[in-house]
Amino acid sequence: MNPRRKQRLVVVSGIIVLIGAAISLMLYALNDNIDxxxxxxxxxxxxxxxxxxxxxxxxxxxxxxxxxxxxxxxxxxxxxxxxxxxxxxxxxxxxxxxxxxxxxxxxxxxxxxxxxxxxxxxxxxxKHDEEYMPPELAEKMKGIKHVKPDAGDSQ
Structure with missing residues (x-):
């Protein structure tokens, strides 16, 4: 193996080791915060x-x-x-x-x-349900009737 390839192999191996160490440290730190x-x-x-x-x-x-x-x-x-x-x-x-x-x-x-x-x-x-509406908005919408569209009306 020529010296240039050997140097590249060492650099790439070092980068892989550093990335692995960084991921391991992040997972260790997050372990205490997992609920x-x-x-x-x-x-x-x-x-x-x-x-x-x-x-x-x-x-x-x-x-x-x-x-x-x-x-x-x-x-x-x-x-x-x-x-x-x-x-x-x-x-x-x-x-x-x-x-x-x-x-x-x-x-x-x-x-x-x-x-x-x-x-x-x-x-x-x-938790509140998805039907929640602020009182002011509920008061404004009292007189408005809402009809859900039928699924078969889209022709």
Missing amino acids: LFYTPSEIIEGKKGQTPQVGQRLRIGGMVVPGTVDRNSQTLQVAFDLVDTGPAVTVLYNGILPDLFREGQGIVATGTLIDPTTIEAHEVLA
Whole structure:
């Protein structure tokens, strides 16, 4: 092998090693910020055969079960149950809940699994449905009738 090819091989090999090291470092740094999304059923029954481990950070989404919101009158501690189509999971949260939070409402909570059916949340986000409309716009649209076009009318 001539010296020029050998030099190119060393340079290309060095670049590949540096790129691999950079990707490895990025993945290692991002590993602490990854929150997997689960539903209450997936937490209890498992997701693709794996159940989350106690202490794991995760996101959970579901509906707040009516009648389960328990507020502590002395602190900002709130406990409520979340459900999707299966068993319920208890969420503990210490803080001010979003304005859209209410029983029967869909929410997404980010937190840590403290036992197989309890999550200690550090963030709670209330979801609104796609039918939401600001009150001012709803008032303006009261008199307007909207008819959905038929699929067969496009001739």
